[in-house]
Amino acid sequence: MTVTSTCCLAATVLALAACYPGPVDPVGIPQAPAPYVRAPYVQQVTDSSAWVLWMSQPGSADTAWFRAPDVDSVWIRAEVEDHRYGTRRAALGPLPLSSTVQYVVSAAGTRMGPHEFHTGPAAGTSGEDMRVLLFGDSGWGGPEQIDLARQMQRLDWDLSIHVGDIAYNDGAEDEFTERHFRVYARTLASTPIYPAVGNHDIRADGGRSYDGAFLWPEPFSGARYYSFRRGRVLFVSIDTSSKTEEVAGLRSGEGRQLTWLAETLREASVDSTVDWIVTLMHHPLYSHAGGISGHGLDRNLRNELLPLFERYGVDLVTAGHDHHYERTYPLRDGRRVEPGCGPVHVLSGGGGGSMYARDVTTSPLAANARRVYEFVELTIGKNTIKGRTIGRQGEVIDEFTVRRYAGTETGLTDTCSE
Numbered sequence: 001m002t003v004t005s006t007c008c009l010a011a012t013v014l015a016l017a018a019c020y021p022g023p024v025d026p027v028g029i030p031q032a033p034a035p036y037v038r039a040p041y042v043q044q045v046t047d048s049s050a051w052v053l054w055m056s057q058p059g060s061a062d063t064a065w066f067r068a069p070d071v072d073s074v075w076i077r078a079e080v081e082d083h084r085y086g087t088r089r090a091a092l093g094p095l096p097l098s099s100t101v102q103y104v105v106s107a108a109g110t111r112m113g114p115h116e117f118h119t120g121p122a123a124g125t126s127g128e129d130m131r132v133l134l135f136g137d138s139g140w141g142g143p144e145q146i147d148l149a150r151q152m153q154r155l156d157w158d159l160s161i162h163v164g165d166i167a168y169n170d171g172a173e174d175e176f177t178e179r180h181f182r183v184y185a186r187t188l189a190s191t192p193i194y195p196a197v198g199n200h201d202i203r204a205d206g207g208r209s210y211d212g213a214f215l216w217p218e219p220f221s222g223a224r225y226y227s228f229r230r231g232r233v234l235f236v237s238i239d240t241s242s243k244t245e246e247v248a249g250l251r252s253g254e255g256r257q258l259t260w261l262a263e264t265l266r267e268a269s270v271d272s273t274v275d276w277i278v279t280l281m282h283h284p285l286y287s288h289a290g291g292i293s294g295h296g297l298d299r300n301l302r303n304e305l306l307p308l309f310e311r312y313g314v315d316l317v318t319a320g321h322d323h324h325y326e327r328t329y330p331l332r333d334g335r336r337v338e339p340g341c342g343p344v345h346v347l348s349g350g351g352g353g354s355m356y357a358r359d360v361t362t363s364p365l366a367a368n369a370r371r372v373y374e375f376v377e378l379t380i381g382k383n384t385i386k387g388r389t390i391g392r393q394g395e396v397i398d399e400f401t402v403r404r405y406a407g408t409e410t411g412l413t414d415t416c417s418e
């Protein structure tokens with residue numbers, strides 16, 4: 001592929017942000033069989049329901065079926081409906097708790113599956129340790145992304161959180177198809193992905209393709225931010241990228257999203273059935289990249305969000321945007337604190353987008369900061385979140401443990417007090 005955009009030429013000259021040539025054929029990754037455009041993938045898997053989405057040629061006669069083999073071997077037909085912008089979907093349920101579910105989709109007689117996924121434990125109960133895939137800034141279709149995708153599919157995930165910039169360069173429909181759904185087809189068939197929208201994801205058509213690709217529990221119609229529970233974990237996805245007043249308001253201390261976020265975190269901080277709060281968003285509050293080695297932290301965003309996270313006890317803050325890996329020590333008031341006394345920030349922007357020109361700098365706040373392609377495996381248990389950061393060849397780049405942080409609102413433990 002030799003096509004190079006004006007944007008890419010400028011980026012090459014300046015050695016600045018990532019720009020990518022036109023359609024790339026992800027080498028060695030098969031396309032979805034016709035008439036599928038995107039193979040089936042699961043979304044919004046709860047303790048009692050799930051969705052399966054796919055994209056097929058217009059006019060294709062499609063059906064979907066599911067069963068929970070440990071409970072009943074009978075296949076149940078699910079109703080197929082249009083989702084958004086060419087994507088189709090079927091609701092699966094009611095489903096049993098903490099169970100394996102199988103599903104099959106048939107498009108014009110071409111069957112895919114059965115695939116399997118696992119329903120969650122009842123909200124508020126802990127169940128087994130939860131395995132979460134964290135990655136970001138991934139979708140170019142290049143060899144680094146494909147190597148990581150192959151490592152991801154060796155593992156069994158309960159869910160995935162993606163911190164944005166899913167489909168370079170502009171979030172166009174064919175970029176989502178080729179550089180996300182095709183590359184991760186095996187993982188996405190069994191792993192519900194929960195995205196945070198990135199700046200590249202909404203360039204092509206204001207985010208229409210992004211909106212069509214995923215399904216999330218919208219607190220307000222059209223909002224790209226949301227929260228969801230699984231077991232005793234609250235995940236909060238924050239929109240830092242859309243060109244709307246309420247996203248701008250996140251950086252100036254006003255607007256509906258900020259009000260919603262503060263209330264969501266406040267409620268969780270006093271909810272005895274929530275052990276962990278994990279946030280995901282594209283723009284980082286801490287980043288040691290800067291200048292020609294990346295974007296660096298978003299200072300206005302940090303000024304508004306960090307006080308909320310530290311007050312209401314966010315345990316783990318995840319982000320991307322800068323194309324490297326970085327993990328801070330537990331931090332509060334801009335200083336390193338003991339484990340369990342402040343949030344840990346993990347920047348996972350090494351999902352496949354091109355590395356920036358220079359290595360990242362570091363500081364006493366960063367426990368690990370490296371210019372490397374990676375994704376993160378989070379194992380969330382009762383008292384700890386264990387993290388393992390994995391590279392292209394499956395090598396372990398970092399290992400860490402996050403301990404529960406109560407937040408200043410409910411009172412710090414003696415260990416954390418000054």
Ligand SMILES: [Fe+2]
Nearest residue numbers: 165198199321
């Ligand atoms: Fe970005």
